[in-house]
């Protein structure tokens with residue numbers, strides 16, 4: 386998008402700093418919408434497989450252009466949602482937690498991602514309760530914000546705290562359109578987030594206000610195109626292009642918004658962040 390630089394406003398923008406990241410992604414080779422496990426999915430809507438791949442390649446190329454490392458995890462036939470790599474688990478502090486999916490259609494993904502983690506030299510651990518990886522487990526600085534209500538079980542939050550040694554803040558989601566935390570909240574840097582308040586319980590909202598008084602609150606129009614399903618390196622924020630209001634807010638907060646079109650992947654209920662697993666060292 387083009388944002389006209391306002392010289393006066395420019396001087397008040399907070400300077401932001403990029404930190405280079407390590408991501409893992411799985412190409413949408415076998416992506417289709419053949420079952421419906423969230424309200425975005427409609428099995429009667431055709432998916433353009435070539436367009437999905439081109440859009441995904443553009444996302445990967447965007448990260449590479451920004452200087453980030455992108456590892457590829459091989460796709461597996463019959464696992465159409467494997468493109469949503471964020472759900473694979475959470476690798477942090479030398480611990481690799483592998484996802485424990487809620488829906489049977491996705492169980493095979495845990496096997497594939499556990500094998501990939503093992504290849505990288507990790508000893509992947511599973512939780513006893515449902516955890517959908519970085520769909521619901523978002524690292525902000527030294528803490529983890531953890532979603533629940535639709536997918537990840539609150540008992541898994543306690544397991545994750547034990548496994549990682551990090552404080553975990555549970556946040557309950559209430560709107561099925563925002564079934565994973567990463568559909569309703571994005572982490573912009575180690576102390577800054579953006580979120581859509583109506584997706585959360587009153588209690589969760591109060592927690593977020595207390596922890597992040599300067600958070601960016603996005604409008605429904607941006608939330609409903611999954612605008613918050615974004616990936617930030619601390620400066621550049623790669624986000625679904627349709628979220629133009631969010632892009633303006635990011636710009637005014639000093640970030641550099643980069644819109645990408647992932648319309649085909651949106652048919653499965655995911656966008657930028659869903660397709661991106663950040664690997665923390």
Ligand code: ARG
Pocket residue numbers: 422423426466469471472519520521565567568653654655656658659660
């Ligand atoms: N179809 C997938 C599901 O419903 C989409 C997952 C999106 N991933 C995410 N990190 N929000 O499970």
